[in-house]
Amino acid sequence: MRLEHRQVVRQLRLFERVDDETFEWIAALGFLQTFPEGTVLHDQGRETDFFFVVVDGQVEMTIAHNGIEATVAIFSAGHAFPLGAVVLSEKTPGMARAASLARVLMVPASAIRDSIGKSPSLMRALMEDLAGQNRTFVREIANQKIRTGSERLASWILQHAGAAGIVNRLPFRKRTLASLLGMTAENLSRAFATVEKHGVLFRGSTFTVVDMDALQALAKPSELIDAA
Amino acid sequence: MRLEHRQVVRQLRLFERVDDETFEWIAALGFLQTFPEGTVLHDQGRETDFFFVVVDGQVEMTIAHNGIEATVAIFSAGHAFPLGAVVLSEKTPGMARAASLARVLMVPASAIRDSIGKSPSLMRALMEDLAGQNRTFVREIANQKIRTGSERLASWILQHAGAAGIVNRLPFRKRTLASLLGMTAENLSRAFATVEKHGVLFRGSTFTVVDMDALQALAKPSELIDAA
DNA sequence: CGTGGGGTTGATACAGTTCAAGATACGTGG
DNA sequence: CCACGTATCTTGAACTGTATCAACCCCACG
Numbered sequence: 343m344r345l346e347h348r349q350v351v352r353q354l355r356l357f358e359r360v361d362d363e364t365f366e367w368i369a370a371l372g373f374l375q376t377f378p379e380g381t382v383l384h385d386q387g388r389e390t391d392f393f394f395v396v397v398d399g400q401v402e403m404t405i406a407h408n409g410i411e412a413t414v415a416i417f418s419a420g421h422a423f424p425l426g427a428v429v430l431s432e433k434t435p436g437m438a439r440a441a442s443l444a445r446v447l448m449v450p451a452s453a454i455r456d457s458i459g460k461s462p463s464l465m466r467a468l469m470e471d472l473a474g475q476n477r478t479f480v481r482e483i484a485n486q487k488i489r490t491g492s493e494r495l496a497s498w499i500l501q502h503a504g505a506a507g508i509v510n511r512l513p514f515r516k517r518t519l520a521s522l523l524g525m526t527a528e529n530l531s532r533a534f535a536t537v538e539k540h541g542v543l544f545r546g547s548t549f550t551v552v553d554m555d556a557l558q559a560l561a562k563p564s565e566l567i568d569a570a
Numbered sequence: 571m572r573l574e575h576r577q578v579v580r581q582l583r584l585f586e587r588v589d590d591e592t593f594e595w596i597a598a599l600g601f602l603q604t605f606p607e608g609t610v611l612h613d614q615g616r617e618t619d620f621f622f623v624v625v626d627g628q629v630e631m632t633i634a635h636n637g638i639e640a641t642v643a644i645f646s647a648g649h650a651f652p653l654g655a656v657v658l659s660e661k662t663p664g665m666a667r668a669a670s671l672a673r674v675l676m677v678p679a680s681a682i683r684d685s686i687g688k689s690p691s692l693m694r695a696l697m698e699d700l701a702g703q704n705r706t707f708v709r710e711i712a713n714q715k716i717r718t719g720s721e722r723l724a725s726w727i728l729q730h731a732g733a734a735g736i737v738n739r740l741p742f743r744k745r746t747l748a749s750l751l752g753m754t755a756e757n758l759s760r761a762f763a764t765v766e767k768h769g770v771l772f773r774g775s776t777f778t779v780v781d782m783d784a785l786q787a788l789a790k791p792s793e794l795i796d797a798a
Numbered sequence: 799c800g801t802g803g804g805g806t807t808g809a810t811a812c813a814g815t816t817c818a819a820g821a822t823a824c825g826t827g828g
Numbered sequence: 829c830c831a832c833g834t835a836t837c838t839t840g841a842a843c844t845g846t847a848t849c850a851a852c853c854c855c856a857c858g
Contacts, residue, residue: 412715479707487640
């Protein structure tokens with residue numbers, strides 16, 4: 343891995359507190375790779391040859407079964423996958439695909455597994471990322487069971503919008519967002535129409551919150567379910 | 571903790587490989603407690619004073635929001651909660667309640683947090699449980715998004731039934747199962763009726779698989795979504 | 799220009815919820 | 829051990845949310 347890359351990766355939350363020796367070892371064996379949107383990084387139900395860490399962009403993890411594909415999570419910078427599978431030496435639960443142009447660190451899974459045993463600081467970093475992902479999953483399950491489609495969209499907007507009045511851009515395709523929010527693309531279209539009546543303005547792939555109170559009234563945000 | 575309890579706890583998957591010194595320390599500070607069904611073990615959105623490990627019975631974790639309560643997971647013997655919150659020193663995402671008569675090990679959260687730094691074997695055990703829970707959550711999200719209510723019930727039955735012909739007992743109330751499967755109690759009743767047409771016989775709170783092939787045709791099991 | 803992918807809109811069907819009432823199981827006290 | 833009362837579960841009917849299928853729009857690209 344080149345020096346400038348090394349510095350970017352070193353500053354990721356995941357590696358911040360990892361000891362130098364272990365980091366150098368990982369940096370020596372790992373490499374940065376840039377993938378165009380749609381590229382499959384790994385399949386579902388396969389051995390885990392690589393440990394991936396998102397450096398830039400978004401990677402979606404999906405599970406396909408019985409002709410239906412469900413998005414389980416979208417990983418952004420600083421998060422690792424398929425973390426659980428690497429740690430337990432199990433098969434990947436889902437498939438990973440670039441949801442936007444994405445820069446990703448790839449490290450041989452065996453190198454990570456070896457290093458865990460040698461470096462408590464690495465193990466701690468992985469444990470904490472695992473705990474964070476856990477929390478995200480718990481929230482997602484509750485979100486899914488408690489809220490209606492339009493409410494989930496409203497909540498997503500709340501979490502991805504800056505202050506009121508600022509123009510934001512969708513980080514990936516609408517159909518990806520639909521799958522993440524657990525609905526069909528058609529339904530997302532209708533949800534956009536609903537949310538537009540509650541203080542959000544859509545223009546193509548950008549959106550602006552014009553009435554924060556109205557949006558919150560629809561989303562009914564909760565620190566238990568929504569990310570901080 | 572009394573000696574006979576200590577031996578039971580020692581044999582839990584979670585503690586199997588933890589070093590003696592750390593285990594003795596945890597055993598000295600922890601205590602076993604038996605809770606009747608319905609007892610609240612901890613609230614949602616609170617500081618994590620205790621680290622719990624299920625020794626016997628079932629504990630359900632739920633999140634309530636906007637008048638709706640959703641079951642996120644049910645923990646059985648050998649699993650710890652609220653694991654992520656203890657590790658990250660964050661608030662509990664949900665509330666924990668005994669879903670059946672349950673025997674639970676309680677250890678002060680601070681003791682666990684201290685021990686993690688001192689004992690790599692404990693950290694590894696927690697990391698691996700976290701990874702396992704992660705997998706369960708991923709499966710649950712996919713299960714929820716991909717399958718219909720009756721299919722989820724059929725899958726649940728498949729996973730909790732012994733061989734065909736054996737009489738099984740529901741481990742907790744039907745309304746708890748409904749919430750776990752992400753549906754109302756009324757809907758679960760109707761789902762029972764549907765599943766009964768596909769090779770399962772219900773008698774009160776017991777069930778028997780009489781036609782495994784028919785049940786599998788309905789559940790369409792997958793090693794990706796369903797537990798091993 | 800056409801062509802095609804992504805997105806939207808409309809009509810219809812189905813899964814799931816809600817509310818209300820009825821049936822069943824279960825623990826308690828007589 | 830039975831009778832009663834309460835909690836749990838079931839059934840029914842109306843309604844909401846979401847999926848499905850098909851047509852259409854729009855813009856980017858060759």
